[in-house]
Amino acid sequence: MSANKSFSTQTSERYSRALFEVAQEAEDLEKIETDIKSFKTLLENSSDLKNFFNNPAQSIQNQNSVNNILSEKFSFSKDLKNFFSLLIQKRRIFFISKIIDSFLKLCSKKRGEVKASLISSKELSKSELEHISNDLSSLMRVTIKFDYKIDKELIGGLKLQLGSFMIDTSIKNKLKKFKHQLIEN
DSSP: OOTTSOHHHHHHHHHHHHHHHHHHHTTOHHHHHHHHHHHHHHHHHOHHHHHHHHOTTSOHHHHHHHHHHHHHHTTOOHHHHHHHHHHHHTTOGGGHHHHHHHHHHHHHHHTTEEEEEEEESSOOOHHHHHHHHHHHHHHHTSEEEEEEEEOGGGOSSEEEEETTEEEEOOHHHHHHHHHHHHHHO
């Protein structure tokens, strides 16, 4: 592992890899990925739940009780429920957001998908996003999934980042380049 990675990142990646391998062995990867996405949505929409799991003062027993209730209510797979219990027992449940993100990246990588960041100055329709994704996917010969955001400060245009590759067609960037050219001349 890289010396630049923090303890929390290294730990999160280890746990996510372990869950990924258990899910693959049990041939339950799709179900666990769906369950993980549901749990992520729960955490993102409930600051109380997020604070509950991030609070080291909460007892293991309380956290396990909540895990059991959530697992039953949302029909989480047995392996995922047990995984959450392990995180609670080892007092690593506060890493859950990083573990989820790392796990979802592993699932995406297994499907051959590549994540890209797309930022536009105005909201793009679903068909426009699909068109851009399909064009880039065929050009790059991989499936590209966008992390899409809107930034009104761009004035117009798009910013696309795929790994270290960056395309910036925003008017804001063009104005900045024009300004530098005027200053240099």
